[in-house]
Structure formats: structure tokens, C-alpha cells
Amino acid sequence: MKKIEAIIRKSKFSVVKKALHDVDVNFFSYWDVTGLGNEKEGHVYRGVSYSTSDIQRRYLSIVVNDDFEQITIDAILKSAATGDVGDGKIFVSDISEAYRIRTGEKGGGTLKKISK
Template identity: 65%
Template sequence: MKKIEAIIRKSKLEDVRDALHEIEVNFFTYWEVSGIGNEKKSPVYRDVNYNTHDIARYNVSIVVTDDFVEETINVILEHAYTGEVGDGKIFVIPIEEAYRIRTIENGKSSL
């Protein structure tokens, strides 16, 4: 199992959520985050500088089986993309075990 952490633009959450539901990823958590990126220069729009670290973002956390990691990542990449600085990051983290509290199931069946 793997945990996929994706930091995406707030404006792209609905697109990502709907696309994840289409591939039957029906459970994930998300929360608002802020941070500082590694941009060297702020983008300019109509002679106004914008700090891209001030763009509202969500951290989306998903746990999937190993055989579903690539498909999940591809969906996030496709639907979170704008082509602009600050689109976000995806991290893949190994999960040793998972449990469903209500039924005490563990492993793949807990997902």
C-alpha cells in the first residue's frame, strides 16, 4: 500500500475529486495548507507581481494498493495541471499496514 500526498491548487480540488471518483477512489482526506515554494521570480499579470506561495492550496491524502498508485498519480497530474508556477507536488509514501476500526479488517480489505 502507498499513501499519496498531493498539494494542489484550491481551484483544482473539484476537478481532481471528480476524476478520482471516476476511477473509484472514493475515500480521501484533504485540508487547507499554505507554504513557500522555490520560485525565483513572482509571476506578473497586468503589471502586478503575484506571490505564488500565497495561492490557496489543499493537501490531498489518499491510500491505495500498490497496483493502483500509477493510475491515481496520473489522474492527479492530469486534473491538477494548469501549466503555471505553483501547480503543486505529489509525494508517494509506503504504508506498512492499515486497519478499518469498525470491522477490524486490515491490509487491502481495510481500504
């Protein structure tokens, strides 16, 4: 199992969510987060100066079976990209075990309903 964490633009969240649903990744958690970016200079919009060093983003946490790892990454890469600086990052790590609290079941079957 893999844990895929993605930090994306808030404006791309609905597109990314649809792309994940389209590849059958139907469960994930997300949070609104603020991060620091590489851009150091401020911008002026309608006469008001504002800092661009604090960046509003959306953080996604997705756990998938190994066979869904690349499918999930590709869906995020294609749907979250604008081609501009600040599109975000994806991090992948191993998950050693998962448990379904309701039944006590463990393993990869806890991540996706499996027909019997």
C-alpha cells in the same frame, strides 16, 4: 499499500476530485494549507499590492492498494495540471499496514469494499 500526498491549486480541487472518483478512488482526506513558493516578487491587482510568497493550496492524502498507485497518480497529474508554475507536487510513500476500526480487519481489504 501506498500513501499518495498531493498539494494542488485550490481552484483545481473539484476537477481532481471528479477525476479520482472516475477511477474509483472514492475516499481521501484533504485540508486547506498555506505554503511558500519560489516566486519572490509581489503583484498589483486593482491598485493593491499583495505578496505571492504565501500560496493557498489544497493538500490531499490518499491511501490505495498497490494496483491503484499509478491510476491515482495519473488522474491527479492530468486533472491538476495547468502548465504554469505552481501546479503542485505529488509524494508517494509505503504504508506497512491498515486497520478497519469497526471490525479490526487489517490489510488492503480495509481500503476498498471487496465483494465476496
